[in-house]
Structure formats: structure tokens, C-alpha cells
Amino acid sequence: MEQACQTYQEALRAEPLVHEYLTLRGITGDSAQFFRLGFVAEPLTGHEDVRGRLAIPYVTPTGVVGFKFRAMPGLSATDTPKYRGLPGAAPRLYNAGTLAYAAGTVAIVEGELDAIVTQQETGIPAVGIPGVDTWKAYMARCFAGLDVYLIPDHDPVNPRSGERPGEKLVKTLTEAISGLVVVRLPEEKDDPTTFVLREGGEALCERLGIGI
Structure with missing residues (x-):
């Protein structure tokens, strides 16, 4: 999970359309970094279905325990469903x-x-x-x-x-x-x-x- 989070964080830095989307949502660059938001440019194994989506990691004091992936207009293969989780993931509180x-x-x-x-x-x-x-x-x-x-x-x-x-x-x-x-x-x-x-x-x- 940590490797995926780091990989997607790095990819977000190089994708201006995602930065534009976050700005339109009122999310600052500092907040994007603090909450470790990312972008799935090159999906890791098991994440192939979420290519082109915003990666929202679920981070706890013990580390990254899950993700939610949001469709990005013009970048994701499909806009539906708007949000996707990982298969078999249990419900969690975010943050x-x-x-x-x-x-x-x-x-x-x-x-x-x-x-x-x-x-x-x-x-x-x-x-x-x-x-x-x-x-x-x-x-x-x-x-x-x-x-x-x-x-x-x-x-x-x-x-x-x-x-x-x-x-x-x-x-x-x-x-x-x-x-x-x-x-x-x-x-x-x-x-x-x-x-x-x-x-x-x-x-x-x-x-x-x-x-x-």
C-alpha cells in the first residue's frame, strides 16, 4: 500500500489536469500533499482498472491501509462509477x-x-x-x-x-x-x-x- 501511495503521489506532481481539478474543488497544494493524494498514471499490480483516476489513500498511524479512486474527467477510461475502492475492502472512516x-x-x-x-x-x-x-x-x-x-x-x-x-x-x-x-x-x-x-x-x- 505504501509503495502505491508513493508512486501515485509522484505521478500527481506531473499531471496538470489533476492539479486543475483539485483547485476547482478548493483543495490547496499543501492539503493535497498533507493527505497524500495521488494520480494513477501507471497502475501497480491489482490496480489496472483505476488507471487515470485520482488516488485517495486511507492513512492511519500505522500506515496506508486502503484507497478510494475517483474518476477524472478526460483522464479516466470511464467516469462510472465515480468512485471505486479496492476489491474486498471493508468500510472505513476516511482520515x-x-x-x-x-x-x-x-x-x-x-x-x-x-x-x-x-x-x-x-x-x-x-x-x-x-x-x-x-x-x-x-x-x-x-x-x-x-x-x-x-x-x-x-x-x-x-x-x-x-x-x-x-x-x-x-x-x-x-x-x-x-x-x-x-x-x-x-x-x-x-x-x-x-x-x-x-x-x-x-x-x-x-x-x-x-x-x-
């Missing part, structure tokens, strides 16, 4: 390693790139849940003793269920994490990234009630 050093306040968001933007803009540890249905009951133990803010995506109503997908996550985590504070974003289809790009990082801090 969970930061909880080992968290001092009081953490944020939970939906998705890896939103976690990067949230931590970058607020300065507080941010953990990503890669999909509403990937939360597992044992994950709640990671947040014991912490003040936890959940920033759910402001999803459109699902015409089949009549519900917003993000509300399922709100209900699940409210039951699982004592004292959870839900911070809602104002506009339809908002997520932390779109909100920050429109309103700025200070506005996100204000919604969380924290200083900058």
Missing part, C-alpha cells in the same frame, strides 16, 4: 487517524474530498463517511469524549423514498453518538465543498460556531 490527535472538536462529513476541504478551512479534524450506508455501529467508539459536528449533504429528495439521503445519516449518527450537533447547509445540493467555494471558509467556521 480516522486524525482522531488520535483530536483535542475536543471534530467534524463528520460525507466523502473523502469534503473531509479534506472541511479540515483545511476550519482547522478542526474532519472525518469522511464514504457513503450513507457505510456507517457501522462500532465506528461510534472512535468519537467517545469528543464534541462532534455532523455536516450532512443537503441532498435533493429521493423521488422513490420521499426522503433526503443525508437525513438517513443524520438519524443513524444522532442515535449512535451522544451529544452530536447537526450543522445544516442552506441550499439544495450543498455539501461542505460547494458551500466553501460559494461562501468561503470563514462562513463554514461561523456555522460551526468556532473561531478561525
Whole structure:
């Protein structure tokens, strides 16, 4: 895993279209380096199906334990599915390693790139849940003793269920994490990234009630 992470990090430095994409997503060069983002230019064995994708490593205090790969417009062989994991990979919290050093306040968001933007803009540890249905009951133990803010995506109503997908996550985590504070974003289809790009990082801090 570590070899793959290093290889893809090096490849990202030489791919301007990926840098452009990250900039459009509000992710700085420093954050890309800190979170060890990469690009699959020449896939290692077992990664052939993710050539041309952004590599998002799952890094813990013990090292790299997994990846998520995001399609890159104009670079990936296919844009579907938008995200791919490694075969057989178990659900994990993204950026969970930061909880080992968290001092009081953490944020939970939906998705890896939103976690990067949230931590970058607020300065507080941010953990990503890669999909509403990937939360597992044992994950709640990671947040014991912490003040936890959940920033759910402001999803459109699902015409089949009549519900917003993000509300399922709100209900699940409210039951699982004592004292959870839900911070809602104002506009339809908002997520932390779109909100920050429109309103700025200070506005996100204000919604969380924290200083900058």
C-alpha cells in the first residue's frame, strides 16, 4: 500500500489536469500533499482498472491501509462509477487517524474530498463517511469524549423514498453518538465543498460556531 501511495503521489506532481481539478474543488497544494493524494498514471499490480483516476489513500498511524479512486474527467477510461475502492475492502472512516490527535472538536462529513476541504478551512479534524450506508455501529467508539459536528449533504429528495439521503445519516449518527450537533447547509445540493467555494471558509467556521 505504501509503495502505491508513493508512486501515485509522484505521478500527481506531473499531471496538470489533476492539479486543475483539485483547485476547482478548493483543495490547496499543501492539503493535497498533507493527505497524500495521488494520480494513477501507471497502475501497480491489482490496480489496472483505476488507471487515470485520482488516488485517495486511507492513512492511519500505522500506515496506508486502503484507497478510494475517483474518476477524472478526460483522464479516466470511464467516469462510472465515480468512485471505486479496492476489491474486498471493508468500510472505513476516511482520515480516522486524525482522531488520535483530536483535542475536543471534530467534524463528520460525507466523502473523502469534503473531509479534506472541511479540515483545511476550519482547522478542526474532519472525518469522511464514504457513503450513507457505510456507517457501522462500532465506528461510534472512535468519537467517545469528543464534541462532534455532523455536516450532512443537503441532498435533493429521493423521488422513490420521499426522503433526503443525508437525513438517513443524520438519524443513524444522532442515535449512535451522544451529544452530536447537526450543522445544516442552506441550499439544495450543498455539501461542505460547494458551500466553501460559494461562501468561503470563514462562513463554514461561523456555522460551526468556532473561531478561525
